[in-house]
């Protein structure tokens with residue numbers, strides 16, 4: 271029987287930070303199946319550091335963006351714990367960008383009333399932080415990483431999470447653990463167009479739900495307003511910090527349109543900007559709007575956003591000279607597995623933190639650059655709780671073999687997972703986008719339910735079937751939650767138009 275003290279599923283900022291905050295006498299196993307979104311983070315980390323700023327102002331901005339439906343205790347915890355976690359990152363060696371007087375530089379982003387987003391490597395905050403933390407993980411003797419491993423099921427005994435079923439190298443295996451941490455990130459890749467890494471499909475949320483974990487707020491999918499369609503690849507994010515330093519949004523006729531929509535104009539909360547772009551795109555029948563930086567200096571933009579500059583330059587676009595075509599795409603998952611402020615779920619010994627978790631901290635719409643902070647603050651809390659509740663006891667005995675239902679052998683034929691995934695992406699994009707209609711949501715539900723029923727009987731025949739089943743299930747969680755709730759924040763339902 272394979273066992274570990276702490277099993278952390280996910281190697282992004284949330285999972286990594288939990289691991290690094292645990293003592294070295296614990297045996298820790300981490301696992302991952304795709305690259306993390308954490309490495310992609312551009313804008314930075316929101317924290318109120320300046321004398322003229324305050325925790326209260328950051329809290330107010332978070333609540334305003336979230337439409338005051340946030341869990342206020344979670345918001346206070348997030349913001350008031352920020353200085354300690356940034357201090358820890360600095361002690362670990364993260365170098366945040368500084369001005370000539372060696373003060374940390376901070377930028378304005380959408381929905382913030384003060385420039386408070388600190389960054390590293392210009393627009394490569396995620397990469398700068400993660401490369402350093404990954405090195406620490408790799409040099410820790412008590413931490414092993416199972417790369418290319420996919421979580422398939424949680425093993426639960428009397429409301430207590432005791433292990434998992436996972437696939438690695440084509441075989442299905444069981445691993446038992448005293449504490450299990452879900453740090454599996456979001457579900458942007460359930461959509462055809464996303465800023466997320468391929469593989470960010472959120473199936474771990476469905477897996478947790480099947481095991482009895484409570485989930486909430488699945489309808490709140492945040493679309494980022496400004497993604498650029500790379501010539502050779504998918505969508506590439508242009509950070510909100512670009513608008514924070516003064517970039518405008520123009521419609522197809524080269525007119526600014528945010529002036530009429532919100533007092534903060536281009537720096538309104540994300541859901542508002544995305545919906546405004548959606549409306550412009552719908553009315554002009556152009557597939558994008560433009561990000562205009564022509565009034566800003568190329569040299570400054572190149573120094574401040576080196577990675578974005580390089581990426582656009584490869585496509586022949588120069589910041590400060592050319593208009594950049596942008597469009598909103600799926601970006602951040604607000605809902606997920608319900609946890610308290612220590613990352614505890616309703617199942618004993620099962621924790622969740624980072625994007626997969628739902629503490630209620632973001633309300634109906636996440637404030638820009640609050641999510642890396644969420645990984646740090648709640649990741650630290652999870653580690654603290656594990657440490658204070660770890661007893662060196664044997665795992666509870668479990669009489670059923672979790673592999674019993676599986677009929678899979680390496681030679682079993684499968685219906686292709688990628689075909690199912692493409693179909694799900696089409697449904698989510700068409701029917702569950704920025705603007706939703708009840709009739710479209712019902713259509714999505716019936717398509718997904720039909721596919722789920724087809725796969726139900728063959729779910730354990732092949733890894734592909736199990737993975738497809740989980741993907742359909744998490745998509746259905748989004749659709750059903752959207753159907754059950756009225757419009758708010760980034761869940762925008764329009765009045766039914768005739769003919770739809």
Ligand SMILES: Cc1cc2nc3c(=O)[nH]c(=O)nc-3n(C[C@H](O)[C@H](O)[C@H](O)COP(=O)(O)OP(=O)(O)OC[C@H]3O[C@@H](n4cnc5c(N)ncnc54)[C@H](O)[C@@H]3O)c2cc1C
Pocket residue numbers: 279280281282283284285301302303304305306307308309310311312313314315316395396419420421422453454455456465466467470472473474507601602623624625626638639640641642643645
């Ligand atoms: C392009 C981009 C830019 C962003 N910029 C910012 C920013 O500037 N500031 C900010 O605050 N936020 C930003 N965000 C959001 C932020 O990066 C994420 O919310 C955060 O990094 C999520 O971290 P995480 O650890 O929860 O998940 P991730 O970093 O996505 O890691 C998820 C991990 O779980 C693993 N996993 C998932 N499912 C399974 C499974 N079934 N089996 C095994 N392993 C699994 C993955 O392999 C991966 O290791 C940005 C996001 C994107 C996509």
